[in-house]
Amino acid sequence: MRLDLREIARRAGVSTATVSRTINRIPTVDPLLAKRVLKVIDESGYYPNTQARALVSGRSRIFGLVVSEITNPFFPEIVQVFEDIAVENGYEILLVSTVHDPKRMDTSVRRMLERRVDGVAVMTFGMEDLLLRDPRFRDFPLVFVDVGPDLPRVSNIRIDYRHGIRQAVQHVAALRHRQISFISGPKDLKSAQARVAAFEQSMEEIGLEIAPGMIVEGDHTIEGGMRAAEVLLNRPRRPTAVLCSNDLTALGVMHACYEKKIEIPSALSLVGYDDIRLARFMLPPLTTVQMSQSELARLAFHALLAEVQRPQSLSHGTEYVLRTHLVLRDSTALAPAARSQKRVFVAKKNGLRR
Numbered sequence: 001m002r003l004d005l006r007e008i009a010r011r012a013g014v015s016t017a018t019v020s021r022t023i024n025r026i027p028t029v030d031p032l033l034a035k036r037v038l039k040v041i042d043e044s045g046y047y048p049n050t051q052a053r054a055l056v057s058g059r060s061r062i063f064g065l066v067v068s069e070i071t072n073p074f075f076p077e078i079v080q081v082f083e084d085i086a087v088e089n090g091y092e093i094l095l096v097s098t099v100h101d102p103k104r105m106d107t108s109v110r111r112m113l114e115r116r117v118d119g120v121a122v123m124t125f126g127m128e129d130l131l132l133r134d135p136r137f138r139d140f141p142l143v144f145v146d147v148g149p150d151l152p153r154v155s156n157i158r159i160d161y162r163h164g165i166r167q168a169v170q171h172v173a174a175l176r177h178r179q180i181s182f183i184s185g186p187k188d189l190k191s192a193q194a195r196v197a198a199f200e201q202s203m204e205e206i207g208l209e210i211a212p213g214m215i216v217e218g219d220h221t222i223e224g225g226m227r228a229a230e231v232l233l234n235r236p237r238r239p240t241a242v243l244c245s246n247d248l249t250a251l252g253v254m255h256a257c258y259e260k261k262i263e264i265p266s267a268l269s270l271v272g273y274d275d276i277r278l279a280r281f282m283l284p285p286l287t288t289v290q291m292s293q294s295e296l297a298r299l300a301f302h303a304l305l306a307e308v309q310r311p312q313s314l315s316h317g318t319e320y321v322l323r324t325h326l327v328l329r330d331s332t333a334l335a336p337a338a339r340s341q342k343r344v345f346v347a348k349k350n351g352l353r354r
Contacts, residue, residue, distance in 0.1 A: 222248050
């Protein structure tokens with residue numbers, strides 16, 4: 001026998017309205033009645049028709065999550081935490097990976113609309129305009145990183161890139177590095193532009209000049225980090241410290257240094273960005289600017305949930321801030337010249353003692 005709401009209600013001794021509210025996790029349901037309903041559902045193996053529920057309630061209890069590429073170690077933790085919180089709140093997620101392909105993004109948009117998702121968190125760091133221009137997403141809960149416009153039902157998570165990068169610049173400067181380089185991400189990405197600007201401002205604040213050619217464009221991949229490192233390490237006066245726009249780039253720099261037998265951190269100090277899980281297991285463990293992926297996922301989910309549950313839309317967008325900070329590990333050390341001076345000073349001091 002195929003069960004429906006009326007049969008569940010009859011077996012639990014409650015009204016069909018109570019069954020419906022229990023299935024839809026309405027918090028005002030009496031806990032004892034909800035427990036009886038859930039017991040019947042569990043014993044009978046009943047599965048609600050989610051499509052029918054969406055048509056009746058106007059909500060699918062599905063959130064879309066768009067990432068650039070799932071193979072990038074930055075994104076799996078975002079996906080995991082976002083899904084964990086979704087399950088806790090009775091939601092499912094529809095995950096799509098664009099692989100930086102506009103056609104694939106368009107297909108993903110169509111899939112989300114077909115599934116009647118309640119909102120979409122866009123973690124692509126570069127393909128947001130496709131969603132913003134799509135008329136089908138007007139007056140629809142959306143979450144962006146850094147680029148969210150001030151529009152109703154749009155939330156923007158603003159990354160405070162400058163705080164973490166300022167800490168990184170001040171850290172290597174305190175280690176007496178003066179030849180400091182920066183490997184950026186693709187220059188057409190707004191997040192990459194923001195990181196370069198933060199580096200330039202931080203260097204200016206402490207009175208350090210950036211020598212020509214010391215900012216090199218990368219592409220946020222290991223291979224891109226290797227290519228950028230080749231450019232920097234072949235300079236007549238190469239840097240003694242390199243800051244990277246993400247940790248994968250730093251991993252590429254490490255590999256290039258390994259091939260050239262340049263030791264990190266004794267010959268070159270290295271700082272990454274993102275603090276992916278792999279960073280602490282690199283050799284040496286990577287000093288990096290942490291942009292918490294788990295916190296980013298939490299902010300994105302709760303921004304969507306707040307918008308869906310809001311009884312009346314605001315006349316403007318909502319902004320959230322994610323702060324970054326430096327995580328010190330073993331890939332940075334005193335600049336080579338300063339270390340040599342220290343050895344000379346210690347030697348002279350010991351000579352005087354004799």
